[in-house]
Amino acid sequence: MQGELDIATTPELVSLLTRLRERRHAVVVDLADVTFIDSTGLTALMDAHFEGERSDWDFSLRRASPAVRRVVELAGVSRLLGD
Numbered sequence: 001m002q003g004e005l006d007i008a009t010t011p012e013l014v015s016l017l018t019r020l021r022e023r024r025h026a027v028v029v030d031l032a033d034v035t036f037i038d039s040t041g042l043t044a045l046m047d048a049h050f051e052g053e054r055s056d057w058d059f060s061l062r063r064a065s066p067a068v069r070r071v072v073e074l075a076g077v078s079r080l081l082g083d
Contacts, residue, residue: 002033005041005068013041017048017059026058031068042075049080 005013020027029045045061052059060082064072072078 001029001031002035004036005034005044006036006038007040010040010044014044014047017044021051021057025056026060028060028062030063031061032063032065034065034068037068037071042071042077045080046077 001013003009017027027048029048048059049061051057061080062082064081069081072080
């Protein structure tokens with residue numbers, strides 16, 4: 001992923017994740033090039049993470065940019081980053 005993950009772009013992410021969940025057993029989202037994330041984007045990533053915990057779908061986040069890492073840490077959900 002790259003750019004901003006916010007209220008305008010999150011629906012596209014959710015749609016993509018829904019399609020991938022139907023076709024793939026594992027999905028890794030690279031966040032190195034994400035420059036901004038808001039609560040909408042964070043919620044979508046959290047939903048995917050928790051869906052993975054409830055099912056046999058393996059979802060993980062990698063290489064969070066400093067902007068993403070800060071929001072994730074402030075929200076208290078650092079375990080999403082898996083590092």
